[in-house]
Structure formats: C-alpha cells, structure tokens
Amino acid sequence: MAALAVLRRSAPARLLSGTLCVHSRVLAPWRQYQSNRHFSNDKILVEMDESTGVAVMKMKNPPVNGLSLELLTEFSISLEKLEIDRGCRGLILTSASPKVFSAGLDITEMCGKSAEHYAAFWKAVQEMWLKLFGSNMVTIAAINGSSPAGGCLMAMCCDYRIMADSPKYAIGLNETQLGIVAPFWFKDTMTHTVGSRVTEQSLQLGQMYPAPAALKFGLVDQLVPEDKVQITAAAAMAQWLSVPDHARQITKPMIRKPIVDRLVKQREADIDNFVSFISKESIQKSLQAYMDRLKQKKQ
Numbered sequence: 001m002a003a004l005a006v007l008r009r010s011a012p013a014r015l016l017s018g019t020l021c022v023h024s025r026v027l028a029p030w031r032q033y034q035s036n037r038h039f040s041n042d043k044i045l046v047e048m049d050e051s052t053g054v055a056v057m058k059m060k061n062p063p064v065n066g067l068s069l070e071l072l073t074e075f076s077i078s079l080e081k082l083e084i085d086r087g088c089r090g091l092i093l094t095s096a097s098p099k100v101f102s103a104g105l106d107i108t109e110m111c112g113k114s115a116e117h118y119a120a121f122w123k124a125v126q127e128m129w130l131k132l133f134g135s136n137m138v139t140i141a142a143i144n145g146s147s148p149a150g151g152c153l154m155a156m157c158c159d160y161r162i163m164a165d166s167p168k169y170a171i172g173l174n175e176t177q178l179g180i181v182a183p184f185w186f187k188d189t190m191t192h193t194v195g196s197r198v199t200e201q202s203l204q205l206g207q208m209y210p211a212p213a214a215l216k217f218g219l220v221d222q223l224v225p226e227d228k229v230q231i232t233a234a235a236a237m238a239q240w241l242s243v244p245d246h247a248r249q250i251t252k253p254m255i256r257k258p259i260v261d262r263l264v265k266q267r268e269a270d271i272d273n274f275v276s277f278i279s280k281e282s283i284q285k286s287l288q289a290y291m292d293r294l295k296q297k298k299q
C-alpha cells in the first residue's frame, strides 16, 4: 500500500516536470476550508466527497466563465491542492453558471494591457494547461453549456467529456475567427483528442461544433440531457475509478508526458511569442472588433 501511495504522489511531479509554481501576484487566500471539505475562493468552488474520493470543481465567473488571470490562478492553486490530497482520486470539472461551460480566455485580459500583464496572463494559461492535462487524477469534464476556445481546451485536457445534448451549445477552438492563432500546445491537445486531419481543418476554420456534431468525431465522448450531465459524470467517474490507480497512473503519462514536455521545454519562448503577437496593433484591432461584435449581438 505504501508503495502505491508513493507512486500516486510521485507521478504528477514527474509528469509536470517541475511546473508547480504559480504566479504569485493575485494569489487569493483560501476563504474557507471546512470539515465537510468544501472550499472556495472567488472564482472556483470545490466540493470534495470523501466517501468516493471525487472532487467537483465549479468555475464561477459570471456571466460566461471567462478565464481571467484571477480565475486561472485560483484554478491552478485548487488543482494543486487536490493533486496532493491523498484522499482525492478524481476530479469533475464543470460550470456553476447554466448554459456556459466557459467562454474561453477572458478577452479583456488580452486587450489594451501592458506587456508585463500579457506575460503574467499567459503564464497562468500555461499553468492551468500543464496542471490539468498533466493531472494524475481521473479528470472528467461535465460540459453543461457552450465551450469555445480556452473552454474547449480545458475540456480536452480531461480524460473524458460529457456534454449537454443541445444544438444550442457549441464547442471548438475558434481562435482564427477572432483573428488570433491557437498556439502549438492547444493544437497538440486537439490532435491528441481527435487526430490530425480534424484538427487541421477545425483550427484553420476556427470551427465551433454544436454538441451532436462534436460527438460524431469524438471531440466529446457522450451527450446526455442537460439535467443529467452531473449525475452521468459521477457514474462515469465511478467506472474510471474501478481501475487500479497505480496501473492507470503509469499509463496516462505514456501518452501525455511528451506533449507536456514540449511546452515545458519552451515556456519562456512561448510567453515571449504570445506577448509579441498579442501586442501587435493589428491583433489588438481584431480583438476589439470581435468584442464589439459580441456586444452588438445583444442589441
């Protein structure tokens, strides 16, 4: 048993290749850590069921769960806490807001800010991806609404995806539609999920897929009625957890570690690349025009 416990705790460190640091500027203190093992801060709510070893993590950044620097930082801290918790074996990631899983990266974090801010923001995006894609736990995305771009990335980082069965909800990497480019590790994550051919086409076109279409080519694994997403995620989790941890935990990095290592090896260059790209006047104009279109849609 002791050997298994060591294995359980040593694998994430290997997989993440020393990426446990988080940006310290906006570290929110834990507001509460109650005996029933619920903890929350501003943007992330975690409910830990000790009897099953499953944590449900809800993003709560209304109205659309934009992935702001604050949310991303809280996400990475929460995930790290769970990762080192011996009692936690599985994570269900979902949204506290109905109808939107996550609108992806908060575009306001990428508009009109300083180079230092862009660098801190991108580091937090990288951190989220390294921790979630490299997690040692079983990770299941309970996608209870639309999930564009960074939202889709988060879902694809998970081991299994269950989505609300509605053509109103769409998922995909739509970056090119905003005039921006999904970086290589977004592309790698999609290739890992659905293969090269679909990724090539989806990324070029910036395609968003309604849930039924996403199921057809495996971008999501299962569709269920909206009110059954959470319960189905719990059932799927029980099935995944029936596999012995040590065997599953050795298997997962066989596929994922080379993908994680690619970013780890060039994190700084990737940040520089992002800062220089996003600071361009033409890119700022594209993002601003996209935000204006989003707002006009309402009028």
Ligand SMILES: CCCCC/C=C\CCCC/C=C/C(=O)SCCNC(=O)CCNC(=O)[C@H](O)C(C)(C)COP(=O)(O)OP(=O)(O)OC[C@H]1O[C@@H](n2cnc3c(N)ncnc32)[C@H](O)[C@@H]1OP(=O)(O)O
Residues within 6 Å of the ligand: 063, 064, 066, 099, 100, 102, 103, 104, 105, 106, 107, 108, 146, 148, 149, 150, 151, 174, 175, 178, 180, 181, 182, 183, 273, 274, 277, 278, 291, 294, 295, 297, 298
């Ligand atoms: C050469 C190599 C280059 C390397 C790297 C360089 C480049 C960078 C890569 C960056 C990768 C980026 C990834 C991303 O995630 S970008 C974000 C993309 N997200 C989207 O396109 C989603 C846009 N939003 C929507 O489609 C919809 O909002 C919705 C999610 C389907 C929800 O629809 P609905 O419920 O109808 O809500 P509203 O559209 O009315 O939105 C409510 C308010 O929220 C604001 N909003 C929406 N999305 C975002 C967002 N992502 N960021 C910030 N704000 C957002 C929206 O404007 C509304 O605001 P208002 O109430 O003030 O009007």
